[in-house]
Amino acid sequence: MTHLATERNNHDLACRGGDHRRCFRADGRDHDLSDEPQTVMAARKTAAAAGAAAAVMTVLATGYLRLWRSKCLNWGATAEEVARPMPGDEFLPHPELLATRAVTVAAEPAAVWPWLIQIGPGRGGAYTYDWIENLLGLDMHSANTILPQFQDLSVGDTLALGSTGPRMRAQIIEPNRALVFASDDGDWIWSFGLYRTPEGTRLVSRNRIRRPAASPLGKFLYALVMEPGSLVMERKMLHGIKQRAERTPVMPGRAGDITQPSPTDDWSTPTDPARDVRR
Template sequence: MAGNTLRKAARLAAVGTLLYAARRYYRNWGTTKEEYRRWLPGDELMYRPSVWSTTGVWIDAPVSAVWPWLLQIGHRSAERIDPEWQRLEPGDVVRLTPKGWLGLRNGLTMTVAQVVDDEAVVLRGRPPGFPWEAVWTFHVEPRWEDRCRLLARTRAQLHHPGDLLLTELAGPITALFMRRTLLTIKRRAQDSLKAAELERAV
């Protein structure tokens, strides 16, 4: 009996060590110290989060080419700018995953809390649409005339001891999800810009 307890404790310690090591890598993926430390719109919704992270990518396109794609967040299959999806307003529900994702009957949804034109989209999650209280924010920042930075920040407030383990286990999945979202917006913005430039050249 004592041997089984020790083995379980060793497994838990190994999982904890692995998660901690991975967390140091993905927690602020692709960002500078200045970027992940500074205040961003939406941070005021959760002053003291239990867990948080910031992810960033460079985009070879101006803010004007990126913003329309950011407004279409939640429409994951969209490969073109649709005027019907360009009206993102506070109170709108954004579906992050399909129904049934990872066994969740309704998937994951968040509500738009704030939209700062050409700058930021702030999403807020609460049960039952989201497993815990969370704020996800997306920020597009100009860098010169033809480039920009796209940042995504997650902040979560946990109220139960078991939630901490759950969020740590979900951390790599969340980080990959956010990274893929940013890279998808990057690809679509750069591709649409190239297509527009080719049309002008013809």
């Protein structure tokens, strides 16, 4: 008995000292633990990697939300444009997400409008990364010419964003001034405004979005993934319209007949149904 106790103590000391080749089981029998350190080490490495990844994601998320989110949502827009009411604001007064992005087009609003009015799947496309849009089944093929057959969009016309995506209904059409779409469920309002400037035209895009069914975690992940993704796509779209409009000739006198809204125009008055007609 004394011999057995001495041997067990020696093996216990060996185990605690790092010699895991031979240790005792709880029942006193010898047990080869030569494989256990590798398993424990692998588990520790996995836990450490997961912890490091979580720390990096936390830093990135905090940095985005505190430092970069405003720039992402308001890319290209001035503080005045961000604060200025636009057509369509009245349809969703209290959105969960509000993004206002803009670009300067060195052309008259009349040169921008034909490209804008033909936007949409199965029409003039979205002037962005078609291959990404089509991975989502949106049937986007960005046109490089003005398409006469798609210049007559009317209030009430709908654009289906894929077979399972939202249906966007034209709510306001004011040639050379404003184009507003609203999803059938009312949770997404997409407005475009054309504002004449000494340099040409400010093309302003505003998205107002509400996601009532999303969980807090879902909304958080949406902010981290979809908001930067939307910037990539919308920046390309605005530049795509800009590039096309700047090479579009305008008939003499055509732009001179256009009355553009000034930066102080008040679009905040709720839209009367009678106003929602093409002008």
